[in-house]
Amino acid sequence: MSDEPIFNRGELGPYLIERKLGQGAMGGVYLGKHKVLEVHHAIKMIHSRLLADKTAVERFLREARNTAKMKHMNIVQVVGADLVDGVYYLAMEFVEGKTLEQMMRNPGLTVHDAVRYVHMVANALQYAHSRGIIHRDIKPQNIMVNEEDVAKLMDFGLVRDIEPAEPGTEAEQLTMAGFIMGTPQYMPVEQWNGENVDHRSDIYALGVTLYVALTGKVPFPGKSPRDIFRRVLTSEAIDVRTHNSEIDDELAAIVHKAIQPEKDDRYQSAGEFAVALESWWDQHPYQGTSLFKAPVMDETRSRAGLETSGPVSTRAVLTHHSSMNDSAPTASGGGKGPVFAIVGLAAILALVAGGWFLFGNKGGGGNTAPGNTPVVAPPVFEIEIAADEATEANPLAVSSSTFSVPGKGNATLDGKPYEFGSACELSPGMNELEVAPAAGGAGRKLFVLLDTEAPVLDLPVLGELQNNMLPTRENRYTLRGNVSDKGCGLEKLKLELSVNKDNFTLQPDKDGNFEQPFKVENSDLEITLTAEDRAGNRSEPVNFWIIPDRVTLGFTEDWEPEGLWVTTREFDVAGKLTKSRGVVLKVDGTNTPVADDGSFRATVTREPGAHEIKVEAEDWLGGRQSTSRKVFVDLEGPTLTLEAPETIRLKKLPGSVKVKIGIDDPNGATLTVNGDDVKVGDDMSVEIPLNGFGDVKVAAQVKDPAGRGDRREVTIHVLKLEYELIGKNKQGYREFNRLVDDMVMVEVPGGEFTRGDPHGDLQDADPQKIKLSAFLIAKYEVSNKQYATFLTAKKVSAADVAARGWLTKDEEGRYAGLVPDGTTWMPAPGIARLPVVNVTWRGAHAYCDWADPNSGELPTEAQWEYAARGTDGRDYPWGNANPTNALANFFPNREAIVDVQKYADGASPFGVYNLAGNVEEWCLDWYTEGSYRLPDQKGTDPAVRELPSGFDKRVVRGGSFLSPIAKTPKANIMDTDPGNLQAYARARRLPDTGAVDRGFRPAAGVPAE
Incomplete structure (x- = not known):
């Protein structure tokens, strides 16, 4: 049964299956939500094709049992396992985060980051080892860093108990099911041998993990497992400091002690490793922090017995003199230490070259060397290379100088005894190998071409890239280039192009030229091109992006400050471009970052007054735009003055009065007087209409574009002009x-x-x-005319005058000097300027009161x-x-x-x-x-x-x-x-x-x- 139908069905036992998290050799891993507890777990299922493989099932179950025993903050916890509908599954803690390998790529690790994460794992290993469990596959991919920045060790699929399995037991068969179990770059010598693996093998792998986390490189580089193993056996680990100048001598010594080839020369426990890291951290604290301390051990914690100066060296197996002279290996694997004879090395390299990793083949005899039983030569002599290969016309191309001839029988190589499968050294270029039966007879000349150099890719577009991106306005793009290979030539060369993970195989012409057109729509295109020659040498991938950019560079109207008026010396100029990618922006001559939405903001400083801030933009396609923002810096709000008479006298109504207005800083100011807008200028005199006598209020208000302002109010007493x-x-x-x-x-x-x-x-x-x-x-004296004016203004008749007692009549019964006509009075003809007479005190007083x-x-x-x-x-x-x-x-x-x-x-x-x-x-x-x-x-x-x-x-x-x-x-x-x-x-x-x-x-x- 495949796990896909279960995924399609959407549930497994108590879990609702939501999505697939990944796929491994033994099966898939899914995100499941527990139906009752409503928590998420990672659900690991064994692949249906392995259900019949008792060893694989037992390995799967052993991972579940061993991991379930462990409860540690730095170990991914197993929460359950079961068999449902014929499918074994393992439910584990779901860790949201990244693997240490992903963290190394993005965002990248500092030296202190790498030490801190490895220290956590060392504590986890100390815990596991104390419970008799060895991991056997420590590497950055098996270390998760969660969202709380805590490292957790996972994937105990290759775990084994520290106590060796009894011969012939199921546990022994499980251990021997594959020739080599682990990841080549992180395997110590004993793990390559497939024997004597103990907890110190994990320490070696963790040391390599620290080496990789610090540098991004491995201590024993190689293009194939065979290359890696050969380097582990025959060379020293590259000094970690050559890859990262920030690594000091003390930390380098810690790293190299952990990856010593001989187990006795490494740290003897994960706790000791942790103590060494703690000691280094104490001497190189990071912002006052300290590491979580591992339990104190018997050994001193001061310097953990480390050398702190001088070059760091590791001993390679084949340079150990006692291994060569005192303990010649036997067919049964005798001898001292982890030393192999060349034949043993060749055998293991052959297994590696044949792909015997993880599970190996089921018919082999395990990881141990064959016993002392003499080998009976086969009755035939056979070279297991096709007749049309390794010929002069079609030489066999290889990339490693270590080569073994596959075959059966006893043979000679270039006239010397040779055991098929054992290693021989090749010289660069064409090698002619004479392989013949040991008993004599016709042999075969093998033509083997040693080519260690990868093909060379030459793409003109690389010179046009900007930050590894190629912008274009076009709807189509044609990739053109050339590939060359000095060793193998172009025959059988593979040229592989990936466009957004869609793969194409390109066919160069006889001169190595090639081209491939494709559409450029609205999405970015990731281009990856690699070349591999027939020797297996693979070029470094050429990777870049094609960015469709059909937006014209320009500025929008989204500017700050909107009113171009600021109230501080330091202020922000903000705006927005029509595009952001590939744009270089300068505000006031200073490079300014542009956000994804095109917005930008820059801080500038100016003294009070009018200024012009220049904004310039240029995109990667050569488009240019520039503008200027006029800004007025005004640190104080405007102040208003009003000049108006306190009192004004008018002869008649309506009238008006002029009010003079002063503004100390009229730039950008708006002015209102009694609610009406007034133009701000040099002469800001305002005519205020006067329609009645009494108090008239004049209110003026000024505001600048920043909203600051001043208000003044005056009251004008409007009086009738009497004098x-x-x-x-x-x-x-x-x-x-x-x-x-x-x-x-x-x-x-x-x-x-x-x-x-x-x-x-x-x-x-x-x-x-x-x-x-x-x-x-x-x-x-008051005249007749003036008194007649008074009487008319009072609208009184002759009878009214008599009743009020203002005038007395003369002997003729008339008002002397005055002629009434109803309520209108006139002076008698010819005597207008004579003084009025016959006026009583009351009539005189009434006149005075009327006149003022x-x-x-x-x-x-x-x-x-x-x-x-x-x-x-x-x-x-x-x-x-x-x-x-x-x-x-x-x-x-x-x-x-x-x-x-x-x-x-x-x-x-x-x-x-x-x-x-x-x-x-x-x-x-x-x-x-x-x-x-x-x-x-x-x-x-x-x-x-x-x-x-x-x-x-x-x-x-x-x-x-x-x-x-x-x-x-x-x-x-x-x-x-x-x-x-x-x-x-x-x-x-x-x-x-x-x-x-x-x-x-x-x-x-x-x-x-």
């Missing part, structure tokens, strides 16, 4: 035009002055020093007197001289009021007109007798705003056109008496009365700048 600066008057004081009523307002600066009668004539105006803040006072709702009012007594007299204490606005017709309108020079803008010569020190005569003017204060005795009439900005007890009249000042000249002002003026013209004189009037000679002028606070 417009005209300039300075003749007296040097600022004047403003109040827009609502077109009144010129004079700024009177603050200061201290002494008010009252300086002459002591008036009892209600004693001198008093006070202090005033700056204020505005009307340059002129914020600070408008009637002037206080103190303000009025200060505006009229100044600080020098004069009697009249123009000075101390008596009034004249050029200075004022007074009685009896005039019989009526005059234009408010007349009498410029009579202006006060501050440039205020008609503060004496024309019309008397309402003041803010309530009148009090007995001079300025109330608290409100003292200090800074005195004013009697609240009605004092016992008083009911308001103050008027300045006199009128009805006031006579009086050098001494009249005291105790009655309510109906005209007022005095002196600027310090006071008069009192009922607030709800009006008169033809009474008007007013407004005052207000000084407007803000």
Whole structure:
């Protein structure tokens, strides 16, 4: 029964078979999952063709029994075995990992790696040997390294018990079933002999394994088992240090002691071997680590008895003088040590050449030499080489200088006695061997061509390879080359081509030229070409890859940084190419690796400012692409400034205000003002629309491409423009035009002055020093036109005016100087610039409040007197001289009021007109007798705003056109008496009365700048 049907069936006993792991000589190995435990095991089955072979079955079962006895962390554990449906299987621990041989190839081993893995196996062997089990096939392929980096010894298929089998027993037959069991490169002399194999044979194989792990080479190289055995017997192992300069003298001594040809010269136990490795490791620790220590043995652990300097040598068997002189071998295998006679060597070499490995043939007599029974010559003389071979026309080509003639009978070779199968030496080139019967008679001349050189392959493509790869855009490729062989020539030469494991045999022409076309589709092609001549010399394989590459080199748009704006001196430039294989990339002049998907990333350093980073790519087909990335390095975010007036006054709406914006670093910045985008430039003034009076907020925000930014906010107070600066008057004081009523307002600066009668004539105006803040006072008295504008703006009718008590009517029942038309008022024709009269205190105050709702009012007594007299204490606005017709309108020079803008010569020190005569003017204060005795009439900005007890009249000042000249002002003026013209004189009037000679002028606070 084949194991394939079971694999196809998908199960074996308690296991579900998932896939095949490998195939060996005795059967297949599969990955199985236990149905109940749900764990994976490696299932090894004996091949159906071996089921009838009792020896093979017993070897299979012995592996199971012996391995099952062992439980060690460095040995692959057997977990079960059974016979199911006629199939023997062995269930083992499933080790996921690589063999030591695979580890040597990829990723490769350091010296410490090799020592560490071999040390683990040495511990495993010490454990096995202590239980009487010898492995007999130690080699890198039988050592697994799992995913936890632990080495495990496996494949105990050639194990045997240390105790020798009893003659004639089944165990002895099993041991003798094949002539030579093991792997040639790892077999010591005794294993080649097939006798006296013990635990030290495993130590030899482990030493070779360490040698190979350290160097990738074997100590006794050879092209065939026969070559290997000959070298083991006749030459020294190549010094391990010649292959790897990193191996020191001490480690070399450890290796070569393990592979000594004589068992007594090797380490006597695997534990001793492990101790030697531990000692070396202690002297050469790796990053502070140490090896797991083997049990301490009787021998010293310090240096394990090793030499540490000088060349390392091993003794070859045939150089042992006592072997040659004192103990000549006999037919029964007598003599000392593992020494063979040349005939014994030739016999074993013949077996090796015949392929007697592992199981051998079943008819042989085992590994021991024949007994002492004399050999009876056959009755015939026979050379077992075909008649048409080894002729002059068709010489027999061989690659080894050691040659044996197969045949039967007694013979001579070149006239000397010769035993068929024994070795003879050939010379390079053609050899003619005369082989004849020993008893005489016709013989045969054999032509044997010794050719030790392999064929030579010459492929022009090798000069075009890049990292062992040949890129191409084409869909087809033709492999062309030449093969030559100086020894055997081209006859019967085998030229084998492998394309992705598909094999082809090529036929070169008579000159050795050959070519082979094949398709190149979308997958990589692995090309392997070897040549073998008829002597068996095989060339080193020529191996390379053909890579289809039909992608045009270019850059994608996947760039970093996307905005080409970075905030650190050191930053990454990242991008992506359309391809990765065969591309050489330089970023900023530095070679940069490219990932499989074409992406790349490089770190560059730049100082703040604008930079250009060059990116260049070239592929293996000669395609070139380059680009530049403009990058701006900005270590700090932008800072914003706003310049805007805190207050703005408008004559009318709508209006606008200009806000100036500053950015310390405008490169790449974006700006928004009140949510609207603003272009960043040299002039970043923004007009902010103003659609109403009040507070207007202006919010500006700037951001750079990195998202850093600044935000500023200002509040602008939007006010109605009430006062417009005209300039300075003749007296040097600022004047403003109040827009609502077109009144010129004079700024009177603050200061201290002494008010009252300086002459002591008036009892209600004693001198008093006070202090005033700056204020505005009307340059002129309020005219009819201005008062008509007020009444119209207030949308009042004549009846409303009467009801509010703003004006009193004249004798004719009219409002003098004013003409109402519903709620529209006009000045009477021809008298628009005359002062309005018949105004009550309430009507005057209402006008002041309308003209300036914020600070408008009637002037206080103190303000009025200060505006009229100044600080020098004069009697009249123009000075101390008596009034004249050029200075004022007074009685009896005039019989009526005059234009408010007349009498410029009579202006006060501050440039205020008609503060004496024309019309008397309402003041803010309530009148009090007995001079300025109330608290409100003292200090800074005195004013009697609240009605004092016992008083009911308001103050008027300045006199009128009805006031006579009086050098001494009249005291105790009655309510109906005209007022005095002196600027310090006071008069009192009922607030709800009006008169033809009474008007007013407004005052207000000084407007803000």
